[in-house]
Amino acid sequence: MRKNTSGPRFKALLEAANITTTGFARFWGTEAQNIHNWYTRGVPAYRMEEVARLLSVNSDWLKTGEGPKDATRVRSPDAGDAFDAQAVRGVYAVVDHQDIALPVYKEVPTAAGSGKTHVIRDPDQTLRLPRSHLDALEIKHADAICAHMVGNSMAEKIEDGSALAIDRSLTQVVDGEIYAIEHDGMLRIKYLHRMPGNALRLRSHNSAQYPDEIFRAAQIEEQRIHVLGWVFWWSTLNKRRPVVPFL
Template sequence: MLNALREPSTNYRAMTDEILLHDTEVVDGDEPIRPDEIELPCFYEVEFSAGDGSTQVIENHGHKMRFPLSKLTKRGVSPENAACATASGNSMEPTIADGSPIAIDKGTRHIIDGKIYALDHGGMLRIKRLYKLPLGRVRLVSDNADEYPEETYSLMGPDSPKIIGRVFWWEVFD
């Protein structure tokens, strides 16, 4: 038994041989886009300058994020359906932290139980896990359930959230 602890097994060696380290490449914002990249537009939330102070989700046609085309293809995301946004608030922590960039597949609006979606809910950009319920209803679940209780809505009601798309990527630094 003691020898088994001292010498790595063949399986252990095989596992470590499979770990690949990739070089990090820093791209200057002015560098031309490469043929194997795509720049995705970013959504942001703006507050109306007059009226009741409600918000509206709009697409920012200036700010963009670069992604390798191979990553989108691997996830089944068409570049014309992809966009980015910034998470705001702590409702999806620890999975998605406040201020984290996210990428959304606007082509996937059907609900896959437990996946994370971006929603336009009364003009507010929200990010939640969705679960289908009978009779055209949906559960909105936050990963930070202690502070943000589960919500239920009809997908056809006046207060229903509109699915922008499925969140397929996010970035979190610790």
């Protein structure tokens, strides 16, 4: 496998286009330090194709420095139409996408057979949301993450398997809002309510099957309950296809 030596070439491309580290990070929806790390570590393999396309270069050249530098064909991100890259050769303009890729987090075992879990980022998954959704709610792109609903405790509001988007910057509890929490390594989605004595009430939408849970301040600490962020978007897939009559 050829070594990824893309860092210096990536940096040179940004400099040639007068794109700052901070500017590219803002576009990408991440911290400037992460982009700065690419200068030395290289562009991550799972980002190589997209970065190369944005900068109008061949991904193999970007990764290894070998082969032709210029992409022979470039695909328009909006219409999907291909056009001749000769027209943009030497012009490295970042396309302002209408959506943004967000990292996906999930609950996974801490070790095989341990029976314990924790919530971490899945390096192989992203989920794209319209940039306008985040901007309308004044959510910084770097603060937004995604996850998936597990179980039916929030049915019929959020069905099992639905994708969720979470604002990590909003962890202060506003009564009656939906939050993602990590509870002793378990990912849970609940309505939260503050209670006297710094206690916390967790409420499910499917309250008939899942009664309210109340945790005192000491229990919150003992059971390692902490708020990951405010759930601001979710998707729900219909569970059945309607039957068309008279066929």
